[in-house]
Amino acid sequence: MDIMTALKTRRSVRNFKEKDVENEKIMEMIDAARLAPSGNNLQPVEYIIVKDSERRKRLSQIAAFGDFIKTAPLCIVVISKITEHDIEDGSAATENILLAAHGQGLSSCWVAGYKKSYSFEVEEFLNIPDDYRLISILPIGYSDSSPEVANKRKISDVLHEESF
Numbered sequence: 001m002d003i004m005t006a007l008k009t010r011r012s013v014r015n016f017k018e019k020d021v022e023n024e025k026i027m028e029m030i031d032a033a034r035l036a037p038s039g040n041n042l043q044p045v046e047y048i049i050v051k052d053s054e055r056r057k058r059l060s061q062i063a064a065f066g067d068f069i070k071t072a073p074l075c076i077v078v079i080s081k082i083t084e085h086d087i088e089d090g091s092a093a094t095e096n097i098l099l100a101a102h103g104q105g106l107s108s109c110w111v112a113g114y115k116k117s118y119s120f121e122v123e124e125f126l127n128i129p130d131d132y133r134l135i136s137i138l139p140i141g142y143s144d145s146s147p148e149v150a151n152k153r154k155i156s157d158v159l160h161e162e163s164f
């Protein structure tokens with residue numbers, strides 16, 4: 001799949017089949033993530049794979065608006081060492097995972113991790129060290145639904161020329 005097709009056809013998916021995600025596909029997503037740009041090339045972003053159903057269930061209980069985490073066979077939790085650009089670096093890696101998932105026939109939905117009331121609880125549950133912060137929680141699997149295309153602003157509504 002070429003990049004523009006991937007960008008134009010990716011959707012947030014919140015329903016998944018029970019089918020497991022193959023290990024090679026997981027490694028391909030982590031490979032895509034680690035290649036993301038990062039400020040000063042510090043590469044502070046790391047990943048926690050959560051497959052265990054009880055642990056996914058617990059994550060789905062902690063993360064408000066992440067109830068569907070328990071229905072995905074795999075969850076990749078993106079964390080970043082606290083640096084000047086940790087949020088940007090973690091977000092770039094997160095988007096690479098979403099696109100690498102889509103490119104391999106998988107689906108996901110970004111569940112917020114940063115600055116949420118539950119961020120600390122997730123960090124505690126996953127033993128994330130104090131000098132790292134939670135960026136995103138990504139339930140991933142084979143889609144069991146065809147979500148509608150989210151309404152997006154038109155190019156003419158978002159584009160400014162030369163100044164705002």
Ligand SMILES: Cc1cc2nc3c(=O)[nH]c(=O)nc-3n(C[C@H](O)[C@H](O)[C@H](O)COP(=O)(O)O)c2cc1C
Pocket residue numbers: 010011012013014064065066109110111112113149150
């Ligand atoms: C930073 C961020 C946080 C998000 N958090 C959640 C969330 O907690 N739960 C959820 O169901 N969707 C979450 N989403 C997904 C958005 O709702 C989704 O991207 C948006 O509706 C557009 O749909 P699309 O991804 O299909 O284009 C989040 C997306 C982003 C970028």
